[in-house]
Amino acid sequence: MTKTELYQSLNYVDATREKRTQMASLILDNPDLIHPLLEIVFEEKDPISNRASWVLEYTLKKKLHYIYPHLDFLTSNMSDVRLDSSVRPLAKICEFLAKAYFSKTKNEAQKALREKHLEAIAAACFDWLIGDYKVAAKAYSMTSLLLLGRKFDWIHPELKMVLEQNYAEGSAAYKARARMILAKIK
Structure with a gap:
């Protein structure tokens, strides 16, 4: 299948789980x-x-x-994504990667992800956490940043500050996740 054919196939995908799964x-x-x-994701x-x-x-x-x-391509382009409906799945992918990397069970992610990839994920997650995005993207970003803080000392103090500053204006879901993350940082 060519990129053009793939693109045309994506026209038939909608928000339903069935179409996404197909x-x-x-x-x-x-x-x-x-x-x-x-490549299509980043258009x-x-x-x-x-x-x-x-x-x-x-x-x-x-x-x-x-x-x-494709980690180099993914991590060098993901922070340019601004469309809310694209940011959420990318934030979820970052969470998948962070969870795999910090898993106690040895796995391929721990070999594949380099420091530059983890730094790019941290930068994108902070952008999504601070930016005007829906709570799901922010929640996935919080989890990724909590995990990444195990590797990078500077992340937990920054994450704590951002969560405390934005707590008052956050939705109930944001506040719930923020409380959980803040408890784990302390």
Whole structure:
């Protein structure tokens, strides 16, 4: 399948779990489509980019290792994404990566993710946490940053400060996640 055919297929993806899962199955069966899918994800001005983000999240939820050869491309472009419906799945992917990296069980993520990737994830997560995004992206970012704070000393004090500053204006869901994260930092 070419990038053009992949793009056309994404036109039929909607917010339903069924459509996302169908398209993710196609990618799971054809891992060579990960890079073209990523290229579409990062075509920020294109409305199809958010659908590509949804499919990427569903794909990586099943087979996270499919992203490892593309970590440089992913991490160097993700902080440019501003579309809320694309940010949420990217923040979730960052959470997948952080959880895998900091897992007590040895795994491929611990070899694949380099310091520059982790730093890029931290930067993007702080941008999403501070920016005007929905609570889901912020919640995933909080979890990623909590984990990344195990590696980078500066993260926990910054995260604590951001959460405390934004707590009063946060939604109930934001406050609940912030309380949980703050308790774990202390």
